[in-house]
Amino acid sequence: MTGSPRRPTIVDVARTAGVSKSLVSAALRGETGVSAASRARILAAADDLGYRSNGWAQRLVSGRSDLVGVLLTDLRNAYQTEIVNGIEDAAHAAGFDVILSHGRRDRDLLRTRLGGLVALGVDAVIAVTGHLDADDLSVVAGRLPVVVVGRPSSVPEAAGWIRNDDETGARLAVDHLHVQGHTRIAYAHASSRPASLARRDAYRALTTAPREYDVRDTGVARLLDDVAAGVVTAAFAANDRIAAQIVAEAIDRGIRVPQDLAVVGYDNTELADLVRPGLTSIDQPRGDMGSSAMAQALALLDGAAPTREVAAPTLVVRASSETPRAAGDAPTR
Amino acid sequence: MTGSPRRPTIVDVARTAGVSKSLVSAALRGETGVSAASRARILAAADDLGYRSNGWAQRLVSGRSDLVGVLLTDLRNAYQTEIVNGIEDAAHAAGFDVILSHGRRDRDLLRTRLGGLVALGVDAVIAVTGHLDADDLSVVAGRLPVVVVGRPSSVPEAAGWIRNDDETGARLAVDHLHVQGHTRIAYAHASSRPASLARRDAYRALTTAPREYDVRDTGVARLLDDVAAGVVTAAFAANDRIAAQIVAEAIDRGIRVPQDLAVVGYDNTELADLVRPGLTSIDQPRGDMGSSAMAQALALLDGAAPTREVAAPTLVVRASSETPRAAGDAPTR
DNA sequence: CTGAAAGCGCTTACAG
DNA sequence: CTGAAAGCGCTTACAG
Numbered sequence: 100m101t102g103s104p105r106r107p108t109i110v111d112v113a114r115t116a117g118v119s120k121s122l123v124s125a126a127l128r129g130e131t132g133v134s135a136a137s138r139a140r141i142l143a144a145a146d147d148l149g150y151r152s153n154g155w156a157q158r159l160v161s162g163r164s165d166l167v168g169v170l171l172t173d174l175r176n177a178y179q180t181e182i183v184n185g186i187e188d189a190a191h192a193a194g195f196d197v198i199l200s201h202g203r204r205d206r207d208l209l210r211t212r213l214g215g216l217v218a219l220g221v222d223a224v225i226a227v228t229g230h231l232d233a234d235d236l237s238v239v240a241g242r243l244p245v246v247v248v249g250r251p252s253s254v255p256e257a258a259g260w261i262r263n264d265d266e267t268g269a270r271l272a273v274d275h276l277h278v279q280g281h282t283r284i285a286y287a288h289a290s291s292r293p294a295s296l297a298r299r300d301a302y303r304a305l306t307t308a309p310r311e312y313d314v315r316d317t318g319v320a321r322l323l324d325d326v327a328a329g330v331v332t333a334a335f336a337a338n339d340r341i342a343a344q345i346v347a348e349a350i351d352r353g354i355r356v357p358q359d360l361a362v363v364g365y366d367n368t369e370l371a372d373l374v375r376p377g378l379t380s381i382d383q384p385r386g387d388m389g390s391s392a393m394a395q396a397l398a399l400l401d402g403a404a405p406t407r408e409v410a411a412p413t414l415v416v417r418a419s420s421e422t423p424r425a426a427g428d429a430p431t432r
Numbered sequence: 433m434t435g436s437p438r439r440p441t442i443v444d445v446a447r448t449a450g451v452s453k454s455l456v457s458a459a460l461r462g463e464t465g466v467s468a469a470s471r472a473r474i475l476a477a478a479d480d481l482g483y484r485s486n487g488w489a490q491r492l493v494s495g496r497s498d499l500v501g502v503l504l505t506d507l508r509n510a511y512q513t514e515i516v517n518g519i520e521d522a523a524h525a526a527g528f529d530v531i532l533s534h535g536r537r538d539r540d541l542l543r544t545r546l547g548g549l550v551a552l553g554v555d556a557v558i559a560v561t562g563h564l565d566a567d568d569l570s571v572v573a574g575r576l577p578v579v580v581v582g583r584p585s586s587v588p589e590a591a592g593w594i595r596n597d598d599e600t601g602a603r604l605a606v607d608h609l610h611v612q613g614h615t616r617i618a619y620a621h622a623s624s625r626p627a628s629l630a631r632r633d634a635y636r637a638l639t640t641a642p643r644e645y646d647v648r649d650t651g652v653a654r655l656l657d658d659v660a661a662g663v664v665t666a667a668f669a670a671n672d673r674i675a676a677q678i679v680a681e682a683i684d685r686g687i688r689v690p691q692d693l694a695v696v697g698y699d700n701t702e703l704a705d706l707v708r709p710g711l712t713s714i715d716q717p718r719g720d721m722g723s724s725a726m727a728q729a730l731a732l733l734d735g736a737a738p739t740r741e742v743a744a745p746t747l748v749v750r751a752s753s754e755t756p757r758a759a760g761d762a763p764t765r
Numbered sequence: 766c767t768g769a770a771a772g773c774g775c776t777t778a779c780a781g
Numbered sequence: 782c783t784g785a786a787a788g789c790g791c792t793t794a795c796a797g
Binding site for chain 3 (some may be wrong): 441442443453454457458461485486488489490491492493494
C-alpha cells in the first residue's frame with residue numbers, strides 16, 4: 100500500500116534528468132520552448148521514478164481547480180442521470196473534471212454537501228436540485244459561479260438557472276387526456292415544492308372540477324376509491340414514480356389501466372418503459388439541459404451575467420393513457 | 433460573482449487580530465493552548481473578513497485529504513445507491529468526505545475516472561463496480577488503499593474486497609422455484625461477467641436441463657416462445673431489470689405471471705416493488721456492504737492487511753413467483 | 766533554451 | 782501562551 104518511502108517530486112525528476120525543476124515543470128506541462136533532448140530526458144526520468152504531479156500543489160499555485168461540483172438531490176433519482184451526463188460531456192470538452200455529491204433528499208444534508216464542494220475548492224457548482232433555494236445558494240453564488248437546474252422556490256440573482264416548462268408540460272398531459280375523452284381528471288403528487296405546484300396550477304386551470312391527491316399519505320387509495328366510484332377516470336401524476344405506484348395499486352385492485360383509469364406521468368424515465376402498461380409521460384430534454392448548465396457555468400467563469408433558460412417538454416404517449424381500439428384488445432406496449 | 437478583489441488569507445486574519453499567523457492557524461484548527469482572549473479576537477477577525485481556509489494549501493502541507501473517492505459503474509444503477517449511503521455514513525463518522533465519480537458502464541471511462549480520483553488526491557478509493565479488474569486497479573492499489581465492492585474477474589492482492597455470495601443467491605432463487613413446483617427453469621442474463629457467470633453456474637448445478645437466454649439480443653422473445661411452447665415455466669434473471677423486462681414482454685404477449693411463467697430477479701431494487709406483479713428477488717445487504725467497505729478502507733489506511741468478505745444474500749418473495757392459491761385469484765402484491 | 770528566485774496559503778516543529 | 786522560520790510541491794515571472 101505504501102510504495103517508495105517518499106513519493107517523488109518534481110525536484111527528484113530534475114535531479115535525475117540533470118536539469119532545473121523549472122524546466123521539468125515546463126516540460127511536464129507540455130510547454131513549447133524546451134529542447135527535444137531535455138524533454139526526452141525529463142519525461143524518461145519522470146517515468147522511471149513513477150512521478151505523478153501533486154494536484155494540491157498545482158491547484159494552490161494556479162489558483163484554479165478545473166473542477167466543477169455537481170450537487171444532486173439524491174442518487175436514486177433516474178431523472179438526473181441524463182442531466183449529469185450532459186454536464187459531464189460539456190465539462191470534459193472544456194477541460195474540466197466533474198465531482199458528484201448528493202444529499203439524500205435532505206435539505207440540511209444538501210447544504211452540508213454544498214459547503215463540502217466549496218471547501219474542496221471547485222471552480223463552479225451546478226445544483227441539480229429543487230431543494231436548495233436562494234437562501235441556501237446566495238452565499239456561494241457570491242463567491243463562485245453557481246447554476247441551478249430544476250425548480251427551487253427561489254434562485255439567487257447571481258446564479259444561472261435552467262428548468263423545464265412545467266406549465267407547458269402539465270398542459271400537454273391534460274390536453275392529451277382531454278383528447279382521449281377524459282373530463283374527470285385527477286392530479287397526484289408527493290410534494291408541494293414549486294415544480295409540483297406549477298404542474299398543479301396548470302392542471303387546475305384546465306380542469307373543471309380538479310381533484311388532488313397527496314400520495315405520501317393515503318392518496319393512492321383515495322384516488323382509486325374515486326375511480327371505483329366513477330368520479331375519476333384519468334390521473335396526471337407529478338412524476339413517473341407516482342404514476343407507477345398508481346398503476347401498480349390499480350392492478351392490485353383489478354382496476355384496468357387505461358380502460359378504467361388513464362395515467363400520465365412526468366420525466367419519461369426508464370421506469371415508464373419498464374412497467375406495464377407503459378407510462379405515457381412528459382419528457383424533458385435533460386441531456387441538453389445538462390450541457391446548457393455547464394455552458395452557463397463556463398460563461399459565468401468568464402465574467403458573463405447569469406441567464407435563465409426554460410426548456411420545452413414534450414409528450415411521449417404509451418399504453419397507460421391510450422384508449423384501446425376495441426374492448427378486449429390486449430394493451431399495446 | 434467576484435466578491436472582494438482578493439480572498440482573505442490567514443495572514444489577513446493575523447493582521448486584523450494583531451497576532452501571528454501561526455496563532456491564527458492554531459486557533460482556527462481548534463488547538464488547545466490558545467488564550468481565550470486571542471481565540472475570540474481571531475475568530476471575530478476571521479468572521480469579519482469572511483475568511484475561508486484554502487483546502488489546497490491545507491492538503492498540500494498536511495499530506496492528506498480526508499477524502500475517499502467512490503467509483504460507480506454508472507449513475508442509474510439502483511443497486512449502488514444503498515452501498516454508497518453505507519459508505520458515506522461510515523466515512524463521515526470517521527471524518528472523511530466522499531467524492532463520487534461514475535463511468536457510464538464503460539471500462540475505459542471507468543479507468544479514466546479512477547485516474548481522475550487519484551490525481552485529485554483522494555486518500556482511498558472504493559470501486560463499486562465489477563467492470564474494473566486487477567489489471568486496472570493494481571497500479572492504484574499499490575499507491576493507496578483500494579477496496580472493491582462487487583465482483584470483477586480479478587481483484588489486486590493489495591486491495592480489499594467485498595461481494596455478495598452469488599452462488600448462494602442463485603441457489604435461493606432456484607430452490608424457491610423448485611418449491612413452487614417448477615422444473616423447467618430458465619436463466620436470463622445480459623452479460624458474461626463474473627457475477628452473472630457465478631449465478632449461472634450455481635443455476636446449472638441445480639437444474640437438470642438448463643436453458644439460458646441472453647436478453648441483449650433476442651433472448652426475451654426466445655424465452656417467451658419457449659414458455660408458449662411449454663418448455664419453460666419459470667425464469668431466474670440475473671437482476672431485477674432483466675426480470676422486469678421479461679415480465680413486461682410476457683404481459684404484452686398475454687403470458688400470465690406467475691401462472692404461466694414464474695420470475696425471480698436479483699438485487700431487490702425499488703423496481704421489484706413498483707412493477708406488477710411485484711418481483712421476487714434476491715436481496716444483498718447493501719448498506720452493510722458499503723459500511724464494511726469504508727471500514728476496510730480505514731483499516732488499510734492504518735496499515736492493516738487487506739481482507740475479503742462475502743455477504744450473505746436473502747430471498748424476498750413477491751407475487752411474480754408465488755403460485756396463486758386458486759385459479760382466478762387476483763395476484764397479490 | 767535554461768536556471769535561480771519568489772511565492773501560492775497553509776502547518777509544523779522549535780524557540781522563547 | 783505566542784512568534785519567527787522553514788517547508789509542503791508546484792508555477793510564475795524574470796534573467797541570462
